[in-house]
Amino acid sequence: MAEITNILSRLEKIFEAVKLKYVVVGGIAVIHYGHVRGTQDIDIIIEEDQSKIYQFFGLLRDFDFNVMQDQVNMGYKEGTQISVFDNKSPMRLDIKIAHKKNEKDVLKNAIVKNILGCNLSIAPLEYVLIGKILYMGTIDDIPDSELLEYQDILDFLTIYHANKGNINMDLVYKKIGEIGLLSTLERLLSIDLKE
Amino acid sequence: MDFKSEEKKFNYLTRKELYSIRKEKLRTEIEAAKRLLQKKIEPIEIADNFFHNTIKIIEDGILSRNPYLTREDLYQRIVENFNIAENIKKQRTRGKNNWQK
Numbered sequence: 001m002a003e004i005t006n007i008l009s010r011l012e013k014i015f016e017a018v019k020l021k022y023v024v025v026g027g028i029a030v031i032h033y034g035h036v037r038g039t040q041d042i043d044i045i046i047e048e049d050q051s052k053i054y055q056f057f058g059l060l061r062d063f064d065f066n067v068m069q070d071q072v073n074m075g076y077k078e079g080t081q082i083s084v085f086d087n088k089s090p091m092r093l094d095i096k097i098a099h100k101k102n103e104k105d106v107l108k109n110a111i112v113k114n115i116l117g118c119n120l121s122i123a124p125l126e127y128v129l130i131g132k133i134l135y136m137g138t139i140d141d142i143p144d145s146e147l148l149e150y151q152d153i154l155d156f157l158t159i160y161h162a163n164k165g166n167i168n169m170d171l172v173y174k175k176i177g178e179i180g181l182l183s184t185l186e187r188l189l190s191i192d193l194k195e
Numbered sequence: 196m197d198f199k200s201e202e203k204k205f206n207y208l209t210r211k212e213l214y215s216i217r218k219e220k221l222r223t224e225i226e227a228a229k230r231l232l233q234k235k236i237e238p239i240e241i242a243d244n245f246f247h248n249t250i251k252i253i254e255d256g257i258l259s260r261n262p263y264l265t266r267e268d269l270y271q272r273i274v275e276n277f278n279i280a281e282n283i284k285k286q287r288t289r290g291k292n293n294w295q296k
Contacts (some may be wrong), residue, residue, distance in 0.1 A: 002243040002246065002247035003246055003250065004243035004246060005243050008239075031238050032238060033228075033232075034238055035238070038245070039246075039251070089275050090270045090273040090277065091246075110196045144214065145210040145211060146210075147214075149217070150222060154224070157221060157225070158221065158225055159228070162228035164231045193218055
């Protein structure tokens with residue numbers, strides 16, 4: 001079993017045991033929606049539930065992940081990212097406890113999909129696109145000739161065009177409008193790939 | 196030889212040309228993604244195999260220079276290599292703080 005499959009399989013067992021709400025976001029979600037690219041981490045957002053969180057990190061240890069307790073404590077208190085290395089491969093988990101509105105939103109809207117034989121909770125395509133725009137922020141300062149040098153922009157354009165027609169764009173516009181980044185969305189959609 | 200004559204000799208790409216090349220590459224990526232999705236192939240499986248083989252090549256490279264490394268030390272070396280690559284890539288990452296809004 002290769003590295004990502006192995007990790008996803010262990011995560012499925014852990015989340016099933018602890019009953020903690022979670023959602024897979026980031027690179028793995030981008031790949032799932034069609035953009036095959038390298039990644040060294042699995043980004044996960046988990047619900048803020050103290051009674052389950054410490055059990056969850058305990059189970060990660062039992063399933064061969066290297067958990068550093070100080071990072072967990074800080075992640076819980078301050079909402080910082082908790083990096084957990086895998087003892088069986090060079091990959092890592094980047095875990096965030098949902099504190100912010102956007103994190104809670106994607107967690108609430110997660111969908112369960114069968115991925116490589118594992119039932120996993122993953123961000124819907126629209127939320128992956130929204131997440132990419134959130135990460136980019138405003139891009140007014142980037143000249144056209146440099147736009148395609150950014151990984152987040154390539155991710156967005158690839159999964160947007162590959163899935164065109166199957167995306168709820170009303171939702172994307174609504175959410176992006178709420179956070180004031182419509183200019184970023186419109187600029188990305190205006191890129192003419194044919195010329 | 197001054198810089199301009201050197202530039203002519205090697206025929207450097209302009210930013211516009213680079214942009215066109217990147218666009219072409221992106222079009223190919225989109226077509227590849229569409230094909231996978233149409234054929235109902237799980238893209239993570241391909242990425243996983245790619246990652247697995249990449250790791251194998253990196254491991255072989257490190258072990259050929261350091262044959263007595265333990266598995267733990269080997270992973271540590273690979274992670275360090277990844278971190279270097281990631282830090283370089285971060286130069287081209289937009290403000291992560293937007294996620295915190």
